Amino acid sequence: MRGSVDDTSRPHPGGPVADPRAAAEVLQADRPRADAARRLRLRDASAALDRIAELAARLLGAPIAQVSLLDDVQVVVSAVGLPAGTVGSETPLEASACAVAAAERTPYAVPDAHADPRVGDLPPVTAGAVGAYLGAPLVDSEGHTVGVLCVVAPAPRPWSDTDVSTLRQLADAAVTELELAALTTAYESDRLRWGLAIDAAGIGTFDWDLRTGELTWDARLIEMFGYTAETFGGDIEAFNRRVHPDDLARVTDALQVSIAACGDYEAEYRVVWPDGETRWVQARGRTLSDEAGRATRVLGAAYDTTAERAAGVRVTRVLEAMPAGFYSLDREWRFTHVNAEAERLLGRTRDELLGQELWTAFPAAPGSVFEENYRAAVRTGTPVQFDAHYPAPLNGWYELRAWPSPEGLSVYFLEVTERRRVQDRAERSAQRLALLAQVSAELAGALDAESATAHLPRLVVPALADWCIVTVVDADGRPRDVGHWHVDPAARALVERYAAVRLDTMPATAPLMRALLTGEPVMETADAVRGLLPEGEARDLLTTLAPESGVCLPLRGRDRTLGVMTLYFRRGWAPREEDLATAQDVAARAGLALDNARLYGQQRALAEGLQRSLLTEPPEPDHAEIAVRYLPAAEAARVGGDWYDAFLQPGGATMVVIGDVVGHDTEAAAAMGQLRGLLRGIATYSDAGPGEVLRGLDASMALLQTRVLATATAARFEQTADELRRGVTRMRWANAGHLPPLVVNPDGSVAELASWRGDLLLGVDPRATREESVVTLDRGATVLLFTDGLIERRDADLDAGMTRLREALRELAGRPLQELLDEVLERLVDGRPEDDVALVAVRLHRQDRPRPLDAGPNRVPDLVPDDPASPLP
Template sequence: MDDTSRLREGGRVADRRAAAQVLQADRPRTRAARRLRLRDASSALDRLTELAARLLAAPIAQLSLVDDVQVIVSSTGLPAGTVGAEQPLEASACTIAAADRVPYAVADAHADPRVSDLGPVAAGAVGAYLGAPLIDPEGQVVGVLCVVAPAPRPWSDTDVATLRQLAAAAMTELELAALRTEYESDRLRWGLAIDAAGIGTFDWDLRTGELVWDARLIEMFGYDADDFGGTIEAFNDRVHPDDLPRVTDALQASIATRGDYQAEYRVVWPGGETRWVQARGRTLSDDDGAAARVLGAAYDTTAERAAGMRVTRVLEAMPAGFYSLDRAWRFTHVNAEAERLLGRSREELLGQELWTAFPAALDSAFEESYRAAVRTGTPVQFDAYYPAPLDGWYELRAWPSPEGLSVYFLEVTERRRVQDRAERGAQRLALLAQVSAELAGALDAQTATAHLPRLVVPALADWCIVTVVDPDGRPRDVGHWHADPAARPLLERYVALRLDAMPATAPLMRALLTGEAVMERAESVLDLLGDGEARDLLGALAPESAIALPLRGRDRTLGVMTLYFRRGWAPREEDLATAQDVADRAGLALDNARLYGQQQALAEGLQRSLLTEPPEPDHAEIAVRYLPAAEAARVGGDWYDAFLQPGGATMLVIGDVVGHDTEAAAAMGQLRGLLRGIATYSDAGPGEVLRGLDASMALLQTRVLATATVARFEQTDDERRRGVTRMRWANAGHLPPLVTNPDGSVAELASWRGDLLLGVDPEARREESVVTLDRGATVLLFTDGLIERRDADLDAGMARLRETLRELADRPLQELLDEVLERLVDGRPEDDVALVAVRLHRQDRPRPAVAGPNRVPDVVPEDPAGPPRR
């Protein structure tokens, strides 16, 4: 039975008390949990807990160990002091997940009788819960990783699979911490054993006369660090007078022959105490062949001088393997632990050459490191793998000596296995996090999906192709990548040809049709392809197998991610699970983009339908633009309007309802219609139109806030003869109009003052301003999306707009608006942008052709005595 089926059945345990009894009766699991070392794993557990909250979009995540009680060891989103807290098993939802041994999902905690009585649920802090047990390699449950949401929410199969992978990674980190502690203990005992042997080292530089002893040797000769002179005389002063000639001769012979040095002698301490010391060393030559240094080691043999049993007993008792090699690489000593680790008795090994006994060591890290140690006289430390029959990883330390090489080693196969598993798990989780970040942050989900092959190769496959289904239902390859750069041109050509050559029974088509993963061997796919270039290219790429993973949306399959595996590479089960998770996330992103595109087109079409074409009165050219935001809400409350009043005056309006959603768009439609009705019926001026709109909003209980600017263009006969027009305008919290004069200068309108926003106070008095314009001037009304930036204030945006209008003053009006949008928002505004502009062409000449035809409602009279329609 899979986890999903168990979740549907509600688990094995009826309630928390029964679950607590199951856990408390499981004593071996309790002891296993207590043995785990948490200190070394704490940072890794914190990262996994944070990743769980991020990947599952939950504000709270927590990792707990369970034995007789529940102990919280890592959390995110919980108050300070939570980590380390204990609570009874029956007081936690995690108890059910631990006892049930499968993930436990609660979509609505208030409706689930197993958890509805918990304090956090009753208090409203927990609305949904998802927990996954941590199961160690022995099959024992040691803890639970869970995520919590404050409001009810469903948990998908993908959510369950993701949390289960994170729980497995957390268990791996706990295992690795326990093993790391165990190995550190072994190394400590190893070091203590070496210290117990009492071995000291010396280095005599024959060119300078400097004699260097380590602290153990200084103590062995009865000196301290301050009174040891660092010369051969200090050595001679302590050697027993009867032994000094013999020792001196041995040293001189070694120096003369560049050979080995060996001596056993007595050391007389200042208080008269005599100690026996065994020393061994060798003389090293410089580049010219002259004697340069004498290196060696010594140990106190007083207690067991005759048999030399002390070092032997220490080596035999060591928890690490030990063997020594002579200068011909023959075994000279093998301790009991080495016999066990090497699977050979010391009788078999003593006297045998290392390379004969273990031939796989040749041309490997073993030979390279051993020979380097002997050549340089420097100890080495390294990890290396030895194949069958040992088939294991070893941590080794090798010390060169005049006699040959001493090697201490530990088997670390299990540590490497757990470490490799932890690294693979971390890589998979990092891949999921990267995929989630790219899909969430991309404006174009299809482009982000096309990038997936570069993320999953080579972590999950040798090469990859991503296919998406176009709106017309045809599959199209959008991305591909190969781990081998030399094979990428072949893959690119294969991608260009394969869909046309692929029959309906191919794995890709079956995955698209069924929505299920399809795995197939390459030979079968080659048989399906007819003779031709596509078949030849697939043969040249030479995969052994492939798996087609559907990119599933909510109710349809939107594409396929096909992973290809080279010969000899069998994908791991956990890698395939991760790949399917990646495919599911990509499918959901594509589906969200599809639904968002539909809603966006509908909303934008609705809003555009509310923004009508302007009239074109005599000698006045009006142009409008509306540009929705490039991101997030594509529908908002920005609007423009242009119409004629009954007396023939032209009125322009720009407005912005506070908010960016469908409610704002609906409110915009209401306010625009109200303002139009008031202005076109009453023939009132801008201030009175805004006052009437405010009063209507209060009466109709239109509870929104909005800004608006209304401008009316008027002209008397005298003004017509002088070639000027008056603009009367009123402002309700909106940005003022900008006027570009015929000479290209931009009017500042320094006297403007914005009144209260619409919807604040229906009794507010609306003031009007009047400016006289020369014919040939252009007036621009706009919303703040044109000049507003996240990284700059409105004043900087206004300065850019004024400069742009100055540069474009001689352009035709339609071209001017297009260029303004291009320069200020690059065609992709952060907020909605609405523009309405009027250019007052000269009236002493015909209406210019660039202004288009004259369009005026028939009901508006052309009264020579009255104000012209301007």
């Protein structure tokens, strides 16, 4: 049993774990814990941990004690009573009892390891090295479990609450040592980095005690002022002696201001060495005060800027020679430097600009993108880069880069007007190509091309025009407006209404009608079109919409004009030649898509007509209702090899057939028609059973060398006089590699004919034996034969499809037969199957009642006996 100890630490979200393997999964998911473990191992704390492990072994009377850190594995960092080489060894988490204590975040007590199912099969336990175990998790100050302190006894022993409490306190001490080691490491690293940074920057420090007058400099500052440790006097006079006489008054004033206000001090000045060499020094500091607000000390730092000053002279020469414009601004936005190229680009001399405020010199800049970016750079201290246009008199595009500095803002700029012109042209070209690509994507392969064409106005507005209306010619040759769009949302309702009424009032001389008649583009002003429209709503709407001009672009097919795309342009704007060329290309693509859809529709109608001509209506035998369905694949206009059939044999028995010729093309459809005709002839010449009919069909296929493969199921419904009295019917059926029929019983249950055995496909071996199966059906039952297109999907297997079909049949069992088939198609293929689907269903109505109205009239050939009951062959 485990020790019952309350854990006040953060509970683990996983709760109790079943075994070390489960604990390992919990710990692997605790990524913050692993990160903490890595941080704590940055410093070797082994000496302190060894003492804690020894103390744990002594206080708890255990021969073995161990401290482990847990990351992706368990790592032993300290041990007592274990063999040499144990420290530093690694153990998988799932093989460690410590993983349980870490995962549950509470002490884990095991009095008898062999009897504990969670650790009993661990190697140390089975080897006899562990008889009892007590472990306490190491939880850091952030609440992460980073390891475990444990004690082990080779023989079973009880663990008291005192033992558990003692080990927990020792675990807390171990965590403290680990965190102290980590903090010490971080402190030493920070101190070293700070020192290296000070040395690398060449910074010296000073401390001026205002109460005693003592001035303390570090060695670097003493050297910077040309002193040695022996010659530096340690007072303010030593400082004053080295400051250049021309700078001394200014620097002294800055110090006094800082002291008076107990504020910051900043100054740059020259230092004159004893040999006459002059150095430049930049100093910054701050005055500290006591509790009464009196200034007590000035602390600060200084660094040598002589090299920077020399570099500044060189930079000035470079700025004057550079081919880019440059100017600098102070904190009041006044020009402090303007190079020669900036004079040329700005059309102003530096004498005109220096000392003048930017916003005054360039009055178009306030409130513009220039001001927005400049102020953002100064406010955030971050450089900015942007392109902007400045109006007349410059009237040009500029590429600018602005860098903030303590002195203000530095700006580099280039005139890019010509580049922008070329870039804009390239962007417009890219936009036109993107538009054509989008139009092509919308139209390519669209079976409903009219809907895709109706979407064109949303694509071409506003890229090519302000608004647009698309017109198509219907099957009767009449134009219809099918799509429209306006760039202004407020005007879209007006365009919709204008499209609804304009065609009824438009004369034959209107631009739209001329484009339809001639197949050529027609461009006209809106005033001219208004003059052609009679007074009324259409004319008023066009006046309100107020375009200046429009162009009617015919949507041409291969041999006819199938519609018109009309683009309208606002006043004061004329379409560019390249935009008109793009619009004509869009219209040509739309016309071709409409023509393809027209030809596709003709082809599909022809294919479906051919297919359906081969699938005749079923017979209507007495008290047996037969319903059929054929649904072609939605993805392409093609004929296929799926077929159904239903007919009466000479003896009066009803036979239904379902089949599928391998393939999806006209050859498969032709083979389907041939096989269907052969099977009909064989089955209606005699009263042969389903097996014999399929055998005869296989032999005929071999003799005629059809060279096709096909699956088929043939089922015959038979009834003797006795069965007629008992109200049952036999279904005798044979299967050639096809899916088995499903039976919906009168009680709504769905039976799959589990005893069936499918024979070889037709066309494989004409000598193959064809076996028959027989099932007795109650009147009121429904039998469904179907092809695999009903249950086949790309994202699921046939078993899943069969399950869906059975569930649908159970729910629809009470529906009329025609409604049942329609609903099955809707639920399983959404009316758009990925493959052709053929269905034939037979419902056996009760014979002791009149034939139901749902079954339709009773129509059978005259040669069929009045009494359909027949003995078994």
